Amino acid sequence: MGDVLNFERTDSFSVFAWxxxxxLDECCGQRIVxxxxxxxxxxxxSFMLHISLPGGLGNQLAQDQFRDLFEITDPSFQSxxxxxxxxxxxxxxxxxxxxxxxxxIDGQIPPVLDSGNDLTGxxxxxxDLQISGRDGPNFVWNGLIDExxxxxRELSGSEALAMYNAGSAGxxxxxxxxxxxxxxxxxxxxxxGISSSLDNKLExxxxxxxxxxxxxxxxxxxxxxxxxxxxxxxxxNQIPVEDANALVAAAEDILSFLNESW
Numbered sequence: 001m002g003d004v005l006n007f008e009r010t011d012s013f014s015v016f017a018w019x020x021x022x023x024l025d026e027c028c029g030q031r032i033v034x035x036x037x038x039x040x041x042x043x044x045x046s047f048m049l050h051i052s053l054p055g056g057l058g059n060q061l062a063q064d065q066f067r068d069l070f071e072i073t074d075p076s077f078q079s080x081x082x083x084x085x086x087x088x089x090x091x092x093x094x095x096x097x098x099x100x101x102x103x104x105i106d107g108q109i110p111p112v113l114d115s116g117n118d119l120t121g122x123x124x125x126x127x128d129l130q131i132s133g134r135d136g137p138n139f140v141w142n143g144l145i146d147e148x149x150x151x152x153r154e155l156s157g158s159e160a161l162a163m164y165n166a167g168s169a170g171x172x173x174x175x176x177x178x179x180x181x182x183x184x185x186x187x188x189x190x191x192x193g194i195s196s197s198l199d200n201k202l203e204x205x206x207x208x209x210x211x212x213x214x215x216x217x218x219x220x221x222x223x224x225x226x227x228x229x230x231x232x233x234x235x236x237n238q239i240p241v242e243d244a245n246a247l248v249a250a251a252e253d254i255l256s257f258l259n260e261s262w
Contacts, residue, residue, distance in 0.1 A: 010094050010096065011094050012153050013091075015150050015151075016089030016148070017089065017131070017147060018146040018147050019143065020085045021051075021082075029052070030139050031134045031138075032132065032145060033047075033048075034047065036048050036127050036135065037127045037134075045123040045124045048060045051080065051081070052072040056074055058070065058073070063122055069096075069119050070115065073113060074110060078108070087105070087107065090104070091155050094154070097119075098116070107163065131148050178254060194239065228248050228251050228252070
């Protein structure tokens with residue numbers, strides 16, 4: 001897939017995918033999402049989300065052949081070697097530490113069986129991103145992979161759980177649209193009081209969407225209309241017109257998506 005997932009150790013990111021192995025006991029060591037040369041670390045830096053040899057979920061961020069940050073989950077806590085669909089993923093906060101790195105299985109953080117080191121050097125690599133396998137036809141996944149996604153931020157535990165709870169409905173698009181809109185509000189140069197009010201409205205919408213209760217989607221829709229009213233009222237005043245138009249357009253996109261689901 002080329003030069004994607006180009007994150008440095010100081011960048012936050014998340015990678016998730018639905019996986020299902022088709023043959024019992026034949027998934028260990030197989031790669032789910034990688035950005036790594038097949039010649040073990042001969043390209044400085046790498047990323048690898050995989051099934052570890054003990055049978056747990058593993059992830060590795062390597063800066064060179066001598067130092068890497070890795071974790072392997074305890075397979076006795078949650079097996080993913082059962083020919084069933086599981087949502088697996090990793091979140092990373094850009095701190096270069098194990099404390100800022102979490103593995104997820106089905107929306108939960110499982111116990112860690114083994115772990116490595118904090119990072120001090122670059123993890124950038126020129127290796128290509130690959131879904132299933134590593135650097136071509138090596139260590140390919142023996143089964144199915146669906147909805148592999150990469151985020152340029154650390155997802156929260158509630159977001160990981162929402163993705164899992166959504167199941168076959170998909171990756172909760174509306175949740176991520178609202179979360180993205182929250183980030184836009186926080187990044188814009190808006191008067192603090194107005195920014196807090198807008199952020200609060202979006203947080204309410206996010207929580208009502210995040211609880212997977214479809215009836216609460218109506219509350220989220222009403223809250224988004226209130227958000228638009230506030231933005232329009234302050235457009236050209238405490239919110240620059242261009243920024244206001246962008247916020248309203250983003251909110252209207254979310255409303256369109258929610259209204260279609262009804």
